[in-house]
Amino acid sequence: MLHKSFTLLLLLLAQISLSNERPNILFIMVDDLGSRDLSAYGSKDIQTPQIDQLMDRGMRFTQFTANSCVCSPSRAAFLTGRNQDMVGVPGVVRTHDHNSWGYLDPEAVTIADVFKSNNYRTSLIGKWHLGLQSPNHPNERGFEIFHGFLGDMMDDYWEHTRHGVAYMYHNSTAVETKGTHATELFTNWAIEEIKQAQKDPRPFFQFLSYNAPHDPIHPPKKYYEYFKKKQPNTSEKRAKIGGLIEHLDYSIGRVLDTLNELEIDKNTLVIFTSDNGGKIKYGADNGELRADKTHMYEGGLRVCTSFTWPEKIRSKSLSDFRAMTMDFMPTLLDAVNIDYSGHMDGKSFLPELLFGQQENFTKRKxxxxxxxxxxxxxxxxxxxxxxxxxxxxxxxxxxxxxxxxxxxxxxxxxxxxxxxxxxxxxxxxxxxxxxxxxxxxxxxxx
Structure with missing residues (x-):
């Protein structure tokens, strides 16, 4: 009891100090990343120095899980702080009715809605995957700025189409982007939006959502050849996904460099995660965990996750606290001291981030x-x-x-x-x- 009271006191003091200046939030979600496909998580062949450095400056989680073993449900859980079934997204949202298994509840309140109503500039850069038209367009779900891909997976990282349809948009306007790798596009747009946000007196909440390393595995030629050169005995599929992830790492580094150049890195909370585990048949590595994406075993659910917030979260922290995707929303609202009375199934684990001493949700289902x-x-x-x-x-x-x-x-x-x-x-x-x-x-x- 004394331990809990002391933790609550520390949290109260922390929230008083946090309320002085609300931070920017950069939330990075990658797609289908294997739980052992970052060097920070033990990869022996894929090298990810930019993401490693990010994680080294904050808290890295070893027991974090996605809400689902596939894309759309986990994204719905993140955006609403709810169990995905309870907001109408038990499966993957797709183009064609006969093969689509989700419809985000138009009445569900999103994390972007809450941040926007609390004087944050909100943007989504990259993959959406929760609807192709009204009322589930990103601009209608709390994001003032949308620059990215409306659909689910891309059929080609340079063509940016799905079933022959071009789904790249800037807000409600289709944009021609053919010829540039999707990871590079999303990175350029993220950097551009961060710079634009400096003209806005409000702090920003940016959801940077990469398609990589989801199949098809299309690495830039330079990165594929470099990976093959340094790993001459590796398989073809491992070389492809390795090149795709190392290009992703370089690209995320460009975004983080922008925060440093603008001197806003110390007042920006950066989160890194994946929507589910990796797919082994495409070369992903989930370590010793059982199975992979589309399976309910840990290989499909365990995700690489970290929080970095200079002078707030202790660097080089390692946590075995058990949290999941739907916990992001209540935790982030707590972190910026936003009082939200709406229902969430997720729970805040802010004390773990700030003090490293939160008890696990042992009774939670x-x-x-x-x-x-x-x-x-x-x-x-x-x-x-x-x-x-x-x-x-x-x-x-x-x-x-x-x-x-x-x-x-x-x-x-x-x-x-x-x-x-x-x-x-x-x-x-x-x-x-x-x-x-x-x-x-x-x-x-x-």
Whole structure:
């Protein structure tokens, strides 16, 4: 009790000091990054000095998970601070109705809405992936500035199309961008917007959302050849994704250099994360974690994550605190002392960032889902994890403290724990199934 009171006192004092000048926020999300594809996370072949340096200046997390094993649901969880099912995005939002599995609730309040209403300049640079038209255009979901890709994956990093449609936009205007690598484009636009924001008296919140290293794996030739030269015995697919990630690292370094050149780095909170784990068949490395993207095991959910905030977050910090994508919103609102009364499923872990002494959410039910024809799902409570990774009702139970690589199913050995977690999972799924996830055109075609 004394420990909790002391932590609350420290947090109160910290918030008083934070309220003097609200920081800029640069939130960097990459796409399908393997949990061991940064040198800071143990990669032996891919070198990411810019991201490593960023993480070295702040707190790096070892147990952070995405809300889902695929893109759109995790992005919806980040933007709303909610479980993705509860805002209508249980699966991937796609171009065609027959293969689209989400419709972001038009009534859901986004993190951009809240920052904008609290005098922040809000921008989204890069991948959106939560709707192609009103009411789910980025400009209608709290972002004053949108410069990026409306669709899901790109069919080509230089063509910037999906199913033959060009989805690059500046706000509501389509822009011709063919011929420049998407990572370079998003980096240029991010830098341009940061510079423009210096003319605005408001602090900025920028969501910098890269497509890389999502497939197709299209590295610039220079980076692919350099990777092959330094790793002559590597596979072709590893060389391609290695080149793509090292180019991404260089590009993120350009954005961070801009903060330094403008002398705003000390008053900018920078977050780095991925929307889910990497895909092994494209060359990603999730280390010893089981499986990969599209799976409910840790290889599909564990993500490289860090927070950097000079003079607020201690450098070279390493945290095993267990947080997930939907916790970003309440944590960031806490960090800038914004009082928001709307409902969020996520929880703030600001005390962990500032003091490194927050207790884990041991009783919290962490639900992970992905709908595509059928719903894969998982539930974690403290060290226990229930997994259904197939179309059939085939559940497994793991204790991640003793079995971090999910090798031993304990459902028969611990029937009471298994039963309790099944009941909690079933109750959540029953509630989730009542939430609309179909866009209007899908309803009409029924």
């Amino acid at each position: 962490q639900f992970y889902t992905w709908l595509q024809i059928y719903k894969k799902h998982a539930l974690r409570i403290d060290d226990w994890k229930l997994v259904n990774n197939s179309k059939k009702s085939q559940y497994e139970l793991f204790n991640l403290k003793n079995d971090p690589f999910e090798k031993k199913d304990l459902s028969e050995k611990h029937p009471e724990k298994f039963s309790d977690m099944r009941k909690a999972m079933d109750a959540y799924l029953s509630k989730a199934n009542q939430i609309n996830w179909k866009r209007p055109s899908q309803k009409k075609s029924q």
